[in-house]
Amino acid sequence: MEYKDYYKIMGVARDASQDDIKRAYRKLARKYHPDVSKEPQAEARFKELGEAYEVLKDPEKRVAYDQLGTNWKANQEFRPPPDWNAGFEFSERGFGGGDASQYSDFFESLFGRSFRSGYDAYGGAAGNASGGRGRGGASFHAPGEDHYAKIMIDLEDSYTGATRTITLQVPEVDVQGHVSTREHRLNVAIPRGIRPKQYIRLAGQGAPGRGQGKRGDLYLEIEFRQHSHYRVDGSDVYLDLPVAPWEAALGATVKVPTPEGIVELKIPAESATGRKLRLKGRGIPGKTPGDFYVVLRIVPPPANDEAAKAFYRGMAEQFKSFNPRARLGVQT
Template sequence: MDDPYETLGVKRDASADEIRSAYRKLAKLHHPDLNPGKKEAEDRFKSISAAYDLLSDKDKRARFDRGEIDASGAEKPPERSFYRDFGDAPGGGKYRAGAGFDPDDLSSIFGQAFGGRAGGFTSREFNMRGGDARYALRVSFLDAANGAKRRITLPDGNALDVTIPAGVQPGQILRLSGKGMPGFGDGPPGDALIEIDVEPHAYFRREGRDIHLELPVTLQEAVLGAKVEVPTIGGAVSLKIPPNSTGGAKLRLKGKGVAGGDQYVELKIALPTDSEPELESFLKTWTPHHAFNPRKHMGGK
């Protein structure tokens, strides 16, 4: 099996963030959903997922670096013949040349060969939990905000249904218990770890549980006030714009954010792109009753 560091294209001293970044780039490039019918991409995606599964686990990575497990996560026996450990140890006379072989000590021998895991491996069986399988799932802004159900096509052609909770954040990991790699022997399967990537929205922006939106309004609506329709993550609602509202003013829609948060609407005054002769004529002769300098805070006169 390929070296996981080489598979992800990172150095052996790479940080956890560097490993995560390399995995995400490769996973997006080789994901089966983006390469339908391409066996090479499917195999590459499997290798990338297996490599990240090992290197993203601090303990597994350390054991791999020490040579205790191989790239697949399987145990590696010590380099020297393990029976010598028993023969050379005090009281190890059973394993001297010509000595009888005692079947009762088989479990001890196998335990020594496989890292001393008591009860993990016997002469009759080897039980081990399956590895975790990692996948990347890109969802829309609204699905992340409101929650949804999506299906992932796995490298082997099977499908995995994923419930996206409302308010999920970019980079958040969803764990699906028992949906990972199959175990060995009677060992349980691993888990499926789904890393969420959220697409940006055309006009919504999220900060924590709050949603922010820039809303264009006409000069007439800003000066005279109006009721306008405003989009929210749950659908359009009516918003009252107070008279004499200025550009940059923020209005709050309580409870219209993510999971009980609020939505903040910032007004942006939009002027007509075509010529408006009546408006131009009025402004040429209009004198405000109250002098107003919008640049006063900048030192203007």
């Protein structure tokens, strides 16, 4: 997937005001409109302009796009980092608006989904998340919009529960029409057992209402930071465990780290790389807790001196009839 430089497509500087962007789009849209343009590939250029304008005209999409940084070049191979939009507070209307299907794969990878509103930390209904006009078209007293943000937490926070101070960046447009952000600091209780893609609802932390309308709510989508040891699949947690060849061949009892502390694990004799050993109920906590899986990875000692090399030569002689590639139909 190719990176798209929307500023270059629009012919504007990265610090252009919203009015500058609007003027640039109108000028280029007239030039490349397929009904009147004589320019080569006018239709493709017009579509590309529409995509760039969809992002840059909207302060929320623009701020999110800008977080990708300035090091990317047009047409460069691109994959969005999983946490690229973490820590930014958006309205669902602003971030998820637009029909992603009419734009490029690049646009869809960034903005092709909207936040799931109306769910609490455990996927249950959390009340009506819509704002807008009341019955009969009245709008003087209207609830504020709900806001959404993705936050990154540690896997261990889900095991124990925690209280964390987070700082969200809220997109705003200043009086000169330039996009900026302000900080929104919050103390957030992380529920024990929360999982990725679930939400924490903070009542009254969204946009202000109109008149006497209540403030909207803020929904925090949970993602786990990448861990140095563990990986998560649903409610299950996996650890790749290095073991010595003799531990795998003869069996052993070894110490294994888990998010809840060190446990002793019995490795059966004649184990091979890739064997999974399950610790039932030691995954992410919950009404039905996940499991913790240990995946064995056999690690041979290095042959970095003459004694070690001699040992390996003796092993080769001892097991000269052993063919590790027999299943592949390859002879030694």
